Amino acid sequence: MWSYITSIFGYFFKLQEDEGREKLLIEELIDLKLELEREEFHNQNIENKVQESSQQSECFQRTGFVTHCGESYILIDGSFYFDTSACSFNLNVNDKILYLGYNNSNEELVIVRILQNEGIGWENEDDSEEQRFDVINHIIVGIVDCREDRNVFIQGGDLKFNLDDVQGTFIPIAGDWLEMQCSIQKNDEKLTDINMTQVLQVTHFRPLRTKIKSGTVTEWSGKVGIIDNQIYFDSSTFIETFIPQVGAKIKYLRLIFNAMGLPQPKIGTVEEFQGQERPIILITTVRSTESLIQQDIKYTLGFVNSPKRLNVAITRAQISMILFCNPHLLSTDSLWNEVIMNAVNNNRYMGCYFPIEEK
Structure with a gap:
């Protein structure tokens, strides 16, 4: 009888506990959603004010x-x-x-x-002597070198700003990636070649949570264009098969390099690198789903059971090659297994657990 009573108590108390946890989780999600909405509203207001104040400068x-x-x-x-x-x-x-x-x-x-x-x-x-330039708004991406009191110093130049003079949602520390809204000296001769030496003032910053960004093409002349009215690009930014159109929603990685004043990397399939070399090569083998392997083999896709593609991929680097893959999947190919085991045996492997024994 006592065990029956305790089981009933346990059931109801557990039910109440689960309901309490569910209620707490819902409240936390609502708070998080409100915080994100406030941050987005805050950032939009800042960007609108920046554009209004700097447009004619x-x-x-x-x-x-x-x-x-x-x-x-x-x-x-x-x-x-x-x-x-x-x-x-x-x-x-x-x-x-x-x-x-x-x-x-x-x-x-x-x-x-x-x-x-x-x-x-x-x-x-x-x-x-004096030469005058128009001022435009542009996004610059940078890494925090250090912070001294309220002054934040950015790597790769003399760019710095004081936290009391800019709008931001957090206090950055060394190593943080920042997306900075800036007033920029416009150079009509090199419209898309923007670097940190042209920055007049940082007006707003926020953390760069992803290196792949999305935006809308707001202007395109056939050679140069603008994304979201603040990021300039030219035709070299996109892969050869892509033709930008005004209003198109796009995702971009290469513009991050533009914003940091770095040269554009070549991005493409393995076949595009045939006969070429680069100091550093990053390879992603794409697949992480075992059910698609047989389809890849049948239609000669991907990297498994494709020794010619493997040969081209791993012989393009002059100094260093970095391979991103699902090792458990890729190692089903005997040649790729040797590549992975070579990294494991030479302490060059990082990531998920992978058995040391050769397959």
């Missing part, structure tokens, strides 16, 4: 003279202050320099960076 490249050198700053032409903590140039008094700057909303001169040190000059030389 101008910047310039101008020559000047270093008139004073401090411990981590210089004065240009006797009155313009510039922080040299992230500057890569060795600057001395009387050096003639070329700098990038703009006038802010208060018509105050803001010097962004030193572009060139032309060496010793004379202050009384009447040869000050």
Whole structure:
């Protein structure tokens, strides 16, 4: 009788416990959904404000003279202050320099960076040069090098920003990938060749959660175009068989390299690399479903039971080859099994468990 009573109590209490967990899970999901909606709304508002405020702005490249050198700053032409903590140039008094700057909303001169040190000059030389550029909004991708107090430094140049001057949803640390909304110096001659030296100001940042992004083609001239009104690209960005159209929804990886100022990688099938070499080759063998292997073999698809494709794939790298695969599936092919075992035996294997014994 006692066991019967306890079982009934156990049943009802367990039921209540499950209901409580279910209710808690629903509440957590609702909170998460609201947080994501707030973040998306917050980001959209920021981007709209940025576009409105920067649309008609101008910047310039101008020559000047270093008139004073401090411990981590210089004065240009006797009155313009510039922080040299992230500057890569060795600057001395009387050096003639070329700098990038703009006038802010208060018509105050803001010097962004030193572009060139032309060496010793004379202050009384009447040869000050200036070239003006339009300002556009663009997304730059970068990796946080370090953070000192509220200042965030980005790898690969002198780009930095203060957390008090930008809009963001978190505090970044070293190693974080950031997608940064920036005001950019527009260069009509190299519209799609944008790098960090053209950044005037970081206005907003958020974490880059994926290297594959999606967007909408908003402009396309046949040679150059714009995605989401803020990412410029040219025809070399896409695979040869793709023709962009205005309004098309696309996913892109190569534009990440554009945004980081890196050269475009070649992306294609193994056959496209026949007779070519590259310093570093990344191979993905695509399949991870055993039921499709026989279909691949029948129609000569994929990598299993295809020694010629394997030979081309693993002989293209000059320095390093990185293979992404399902080892349990790929090792059913005796040749690929030797490739995988070679990596295992030389401590070059990383990932899921794979038996050491050769198959």
